[in-house]
Amino acid sequence: MNSDFFSFERLLDYFPIILSKFPVSLYVVVVSTALALILGTVLAMIRIRKIPVLHQLAGVYISFVRGTPIMIHLFLVYYGLPLLLNAVFGHNIASGWNKLIFVFLAYGLNEAGFLAEHIRAAILSVPRGQTEAGLMVGLTGYQTFRRIVLPQAFRVLLPGLSAMVVSMLPATALAYLLGVTDMMGMITTISYSSQHSLEGYADAAIIFIAASIILEKLSAILIKKLNYGRKSVDGSL
Amino acid sequence: MIEIKNIHKSYGKNKILNGVDVHVDEGEVVVILGASGSGKTTLLRSISFLESADQGTLTIGERTVELNKAKKRDIVAFRKKTAFVFQNHNLFNNRTALENVTEGLIVGRKMPKAEAVEIAKNALAKVGLADRHDYYPSQLSGGQQQRVGIARAVALSPEVILFDEPTSALDPELIGETLSLIKKIAQEGITMMIVTHEISFAYDVASKVIFMDGGVIVEEGTPDEVLVRPKEERTRQFLKRILKPVEFNI
Amino acid sequence: MNIKPELIWEAFKSAVSYIPITLLITLVVVVIGLLFGIIVAAIRTYRVPVLSHAADGFVIIFKAMPINLILVVSSLLFVTHFNSIASFLHLTVTVRDVSRIYVGIFALSFPAIAQMSEFIRGSLLSVDRGQYEAGYTVGLTFLQTFRRIILPQMMLVFVPSLTGIVIALMKATSLVILIGVVDVMNGALKYANLYFSYFEAYLAAALVYWGLSLVIEFLGKSVEKSIGRYRGDPA
Numbered sequence: 177m178n179s180d181f182f183s184f185e186r187l188l189d190y191f192p193i194i195l196s197k198f199p200v201s202l203y204v205v206v207v208s209t210a211l212a213l214i215l216g217t218v219l220a221m222i223r224i225r226k227i228p229v230l231h232q233l234a235g236v237y238i239s240f241v242r243g244t245p246i247m248i249h250l251f252l253v254y255y256g257l258p259l260l261l262n263a264v265f266g267h268n269i270a271s272g273w274n275k276l277i278f279v280f281l282a283y284g285l286n287e288a289g290f291l292a293e294h295i296r297a298a299i300l301s302v303p304r305g306q307t308e309a310g311l312m313v314g315l316t317g318y319q320t321f322r323r324i325v326l327p328q329a330f331r332v333l334l335p336g337l338s339a340m341v342v343s344m345l346p347a348t349a350l351a352y353l354l355g356v357t358d359m360m361g362m363i364t365t366i367s368y369s370s371q372h373s374l375e376g377y378a379d380a381a382i383i384f385i386a387a388s389i390i391l392e393k394l395s396a397i398l399i400k401k402l403n404y405g406r407k408s409v410d411g412s413l
Numbered sequence: 414m415i416e417i418k419n420i421h422k423s424y425g426k427n428k429i430l431n432g433v434d435v436h437v438d439e440g441e442v443v444v445i446l447g448a449s450g451s452g453k454t455t456l457l458r459s460i461s462f463l464e465s466a467d468q469g470t471l472t473i474g475e476r477t478v479e480l481n482k483a484k485k486r487d488i489v490a491f492r493k494k495t496a497f498v499f500q501n502h503n504l505f506n507n508r509t510a511l512e513n514v515t516e517g518l519i520v521g522r523k524m525p526k527a528e529a530v531e532i533a534k535n536a537l538a539k540v541g542l543a544d545r546h547d548y549y550p551s552q553l554s555g556g557q558q559q560r561v562g563i564a565r566a567v568a569l570s571p572e573v574i575l576f577d578e579p580t581s582a583l584d585p586e587l588i589g590e591t592l593s594l595i596k597k598i599a600q601e602g603i604t605m606m607i608v609t610h611e612i613s614f615a616y617d618v619a620s621k622v623i624f625m626d627g628g629v630i631v632e633e634g635t636p637d638e639v640l641v642r643p644k645e646e647r648t649r650q651f652l653k654r655i656l657k658p659v660e661f662n663i
Numbered sequence: 664m665n666i667k668p669e670l671i672w673e674a675f676k677s678a679v680s681y682i683p684i685t686l687l688i689t690l691v692v693v694v695i696g697l698l699f700g701i702i703v704a705a706i707r708t709y710r711v712p713v714l715s716h717a718a719d720g721f722v723i724i725f726k727a728m729p730i731n732l733i734l735v736v737s738s739l740l741f742v743t744h745f746n747s748i749a750s751f752l753h754l755t756v757t758v759r760d761v762s763r764i765y766v767g768i769f770a771l772s773f774p775a776i777a778q779m780s781e782f783i784r785g786s787l788l789s790v791d792r793g794q795y796e797a798g799y800t801v802g803l804t805f806l807q808t809f810r811r812i813i814l815p816q817m818m819l820v821f822v823p824s825l826t827g828i829v830i831a832l833m834k835a836t837s838l839v840i841l842i843g844v845v846d847v848m849n850g851a852l853k854y855a856n857l858y859f860s861y862f863e864a865y866l867a868a869a870l871v872y873w874g875l876s877l878v879i880e881f882l883g884k885s886v887e888k889s890i891g892r893y894r895g896d897p898a
Binding site for chain 1 (some may be wrong): 664666723724726727729730731732735738739740743790798830834835837838840841848861862865866868869875876877880
Binding site (some may be wrong): 314 | 462463489495496498501504506507508516520521549550551552565605
């Protein structure tokens with residue numbers, strides 16, 4: 177048994193190096209969640225309005241995304257986007273793009289599939305009377321949706337959304353498969369020169385665990401803040 | 414002036430409104446009575462375009478529209494002439510009391526914010542909630558919520574305020590204060606159409622009472638004519654049924 | 664660069680032939696997750712002293728850690744330490760004799776237990792406290808109350824979520840490619856290197872996983888329905 181297998185010294189040495197790549201994961205979570213919220217809302221509206229054809233397409237999209245591994249989504253976007261752009265523009269305009277863009281897209285498209293159903297339920301949970309009241313004070317349908325329905329739906333969505341964001345964080349650890357230097361990518365780089373990776377993985381594990389605890393606390397605070405005067409957190413009146 | 418002509422509405426085979434005509438003069442307070450299912454709420458919601466009527470015309474002031482052919486533009490224009498007080502308040506849950514009142518003024522009517530806030534403050538003061546500007550609906554009692562709902566309607570200074578059973582979701586002890594508030598506003602000369610079950614309130618406040626049953630108007634006239642000396646048997650039956658539980662002194 | 668349908672078909676056929684491996688790993692992981700998940704959930708729900716804190720920690724840690732990290736570290740430890748542990752236990756097997764599938768199952772079990780226990784706990788907590796009290800007042804013991812009153816009610820909440828967990832775990836098994844197990848994912852990629860047909864290969868793999876998910880969903884719905892009937896039937 178190799179006695180030099182694990183050392184605390186290396187654990188400490190690598191920690192700041194690994195931690196310096198943590199923002200990459202956070203970046204992926206933030207950008208892809210923003211993308212997913214937009215696309216998810218569009219999908220949800222298509223489903224609520226039952227817009228013909230699009231309604232069925234959205235259903236297939238959601239089923240596909242939920243039924244297939246995220247690793248596949250990463251590679252489908254990575255290899256598929258250039259093919260698509262080639263077909264549309266005649267040449268691959270994505271050839272010089274930062275790998276992160278593919279990562280954002282893949283995670284965003286994935287998350288949207290999961291969020292769409294949550295968003296749909298959240299929008300439907302806002303009583304019809306809220307829309308009627310908006311229309312009756314002279315707002316247009318869109319204004320009522322934007323200013324009255326969406327904010328209330330968001331509050332309903334928040335617990336599910338924050339749970340999803342917390343679970344997204346470890347899921348981003350696949351970004352390195354496309355060549356993005358995130359924490360996992362950094363561990364690989366370190367292990368090339370030092371032949372040691374276990375300490376790096378331990379560092380990453382510590383960071384992921386700490387981050388998820390912090391994120392969970394933050395979302396609890398946010399949920400409390402967005403309560404519009406209600407005392408309970410669970411949305412009951 | 415509001416003129417509603419020959420309004421029809423059915424859900425499937427179920428006829429809810431079967432040719433109703435109503436005429437409301439400026440400053441008039443029209444109270445609509447009737448058992449549940451008589452079509453009175455549907456009437457109110459149809460002229461607000463919250464329900465789409467199958468047939469009928471609506472005139473408010475100079476402008477006339479066929480209810481089943483109204484374009485989006487028409488609907489928005491007509492809604493700006495009316496305001497609605499809902500049975501279950503329907504205050505915007507994500508807005509404070511003050512914001513509930515300013516929302517329609519600022520966004521719907523493009524009023525400058527300062528002016529809207531000024532109007533909203535006056536409206537809230539009028540309903541006795543000057544000290545509740547920053548409360549969210551969930552922090553207000555049912556009666557207070559309904560008063561904000563009334564302030565929201567009054568602040569829009571519409572040509573007519575439509576009240577849909579404004580007290581039927583309230584606790585009994587809160588009904589009185591809400592009714593007297595509506596009476597106070599009525600005395601300022603605002604045109605109103607009120608759907609309610611409160612007979613003595615109707616007698617007090619109405620310039621005209623309409624009794625509906627089965628989707629048609631059975632009887633209409635002054636409060637004395639309809640409530641004290643009803644001509645129609647159906648009206649008498651209704652009044653008898655609704656007045657029975659309490660002793661009724663006019 | 665064009666998509667070649669015949670290469671999708673090749674990759675698809677290859678992927679399909681490895682469905683048993685993917686399903687085997689999924690099934691074992693689900694069973695392990697259920698068994699230990701029940702224990703972890705019970706410890707946490709009924710606040711067993713000392714153990715409940717350990718269980719809390721376990722769930723927090725394995726929900727927060729990337730599954731691929733757990734897999735890679737497990738594989739690393741396996742390669743470097745298996746021989747010494749085996750010889751310590753006087754076993755004659757060596758690293759070479761043990762399939763990587765077992766490493767995959769071992770690694771996937773941790774997040775599976777953590778996830779599963781969360782859902783079990785959620786369904787346990789969905790049953791009102793009053794149900795226990797009602798059981799006690801008619802003279803049932805805790806175990807009797809649990810088996811006859813609580814369990815049937817929690818199953819109504821748990822079974823619908825179980826479908827989702829099984830699909831999630833099935834999808835997660837695709838990560839065993841990182842430690843060299845040949846499953847659906849790896850099978851689909853078999854010829855990708857040869858023809859540079861990665862997109863076709865991943866598309867084929869996606870179709871197979873999608874099909875498996877739809878089958879699991881269908882089975883879950885059928886189970887749900889039969890439970891629902893049980894609920895609706897007063898006899």
